[in-house]
Amino acid sequence: MATLQAIKYNDGQLEILDQLLLPESCTFIPIWNVEDAWAAIREMKVRGAPAIAIVGCLSLAVELRKLAAPETKEELCRLVQEKLDYLVTSRPTAVNMHLAAEACVKLCTQLTDNTSVNVAEAKDDIVKHLEAMLANDIADNRAIGEHGASDIMKKNATKDKLRIMTHCNTGSLATAGYGTALGVIRSLHTANKLDQVYCTETRPYNQGSRLTAFELVYEKIPATLVCDSMAAAAMKQFKIDAVIVGADRVAANGDTANKIGTYQLAVLAKSHDILFYVAAPFSSIDFQIPNGHSIPIEERPHSEMTHTGSIRTAAAGINCWNPGFDVTPAELITGGIITEKGVFKPDQLAPHQ
Numbered sequence: 001m002a003t004l005q006a007i008k009y010n011d012g013q014l015e016i017l018d019q020l021l022l023p024e025s026c027t028f029i030p031i032w033n034v035e036d037a038w039a040a041i042r043e044m045k046v047r048g049a050p051a052i053a054i055v056g057c058l059s060l061a062v063e064l065r066k067l068a069a070p071e072t073k074e075e076l077c078r079l080v081q082e083k084l085d086y087l088v089t090s091r092p093t094a095v096n097m098h099l100a101a102e103a104c105v106k107l108c109t110q111l112t113d114n115t116s117v118n119v120a121e122a123k124d125d126i127v128k129h130l131e132a133m134l135a136n137d138i139a140d141n142r143a144i145g146e147h148g149a150s151d152i153m154k155k156n157a158t159k160d161k162l163r164i165m166t167h168c169n170t171g172s173l174a175t176a177g178y179g180t181a182l183g184v185i186r187s188l189h190t191a192n193k194l195d196q197v198y199c200t201e202t203r204p205y206n207q208g209s210r211l212t213a214f215e216l217v218y219e220k221i222p223a224t225l226v227c228d229s230m231a232a233a234a235m236k237q238f239k240i241d242a243v244i245v246g247a248d249r250v251a252a253n254g255d256t257a258n259k260i261g262t263y264q265l266a267v268l269a270k271s272h273d274i275l276f277y278v279a280a281p282f283s284s285i286d287f288q289i290p291n292g293h294s295i296p297i298e299e300r301p302h303s304e305m306t307h308t309g310s311i312r313t314a315a316a317g318i319n320c321w322n323p324g325f326d327v328t329p330a331e332l333i334t335g336g337i338i339t340e341k342g343v344f345k346p347d348q349l350a351p352h353q
């Protein structure tokens with residue numbers, strides 16, 4: 001069964017699934033340049049830490065393929081840097097776009113210093129580097145799925161099938177495909193070790209009810225939707241075996257920024273003696289910051305809370321607080337951090353970078 005695709009890219013043609021329209025309609029829209037990508041990311045037509053970086057970088061590849069090679073490699077690299085710096089400003093919390101921009105600028109510098117490479121070849125090499133992100137992400141996610149599933153099965157060896165809770169959307173709609181936390185769930189399902197997924201609604205954008213539920217129903221993975229307020233009762237009632245969430249930015253010590261509501265799930269998991277995992281590729285790990293205190297937390301529009309579509313559901317005039325993310329301290333990530341290189345204790349990431 002093919003999994004859903006949030007991103008379609010063929011020979012310089014880029015389209016994204018407009019996730020604001022899900023689950024009612026599956027509509028792909030074209031992305032012609034970095035401005036289109038910036039707006040689609042800011043408006044959350046495409047979202048999810050890896051998908052943000054991939055769409056941002058592919059939008060640059062779309063532009064570069066149409067661009068006549070500049071006079072010099074220095075000019076090419078100035079243009080690339082300018083557009084990447086712009087894309088990084090689209091949303092502040094997820095680190096993937098920032099790290100992808102750093103890697104591309106590093107390549108630009110290497111190409112500029114390499115006298116055997118001319119400006120046209122340099123442009124082609126940059127485009128190939130950007131386009132490779134799609135396949136690389138899918139490979140990372142499948143590795144995350146396998147590492148995570150085997151770790152959870154090992155720690156629950158007496159259980160025939162497992163009950164997993166997850167938050168927000170970390171599947172094919174947040175990545176190039178397969179997903180991170182949802183990738184682990186897919187791998188458990190493939191291994192016939194999944195009894196049920198309990199996915200939280202994830203107010204106010206409802207990534208869980210609109211996107212994760214959509215993916216799970218589409219692939220006939222057994223799942224139950226719960227409201228965020230039901231999480232503690234569900235952990236107790238259904239004897240959840242593990243909670244697995246994604247990440248937008250993991251700090252060097254393992255503190256993790258993820259969708260708002262993640263921190264409270266970690267606290268609840270601790271109090272119910274349930275393993276709590278973060279699933280994230282190394283492209284979501286920021287070794288430049290020591291801990292979670294310096295992760296910027298995006299504030300989203302209050303209208304996401306006060307309205308459902310165009311219908312007002314909260315009293316006009318009420319003050320709102322709408323942070324898109326919170327930070328879970330490393331000590332609450334009791335199952336570990338599941339990456340494409342293996343499952344590590346939160347403070348054991350640095351040696352594997």
Ligand SMILES: CSC[C@H]1O[C@H](OP(=O)(O)O)[C@H](O)[C@@H]1O
Nearest residue numbers: 047048049170174246247258259
């Ligand atoms: C594959 S991790 C996706 C990560 O991004 C989500 O945030 P948003 O929907 O606002 O982009 C959420 O935090 C997920 O865990």
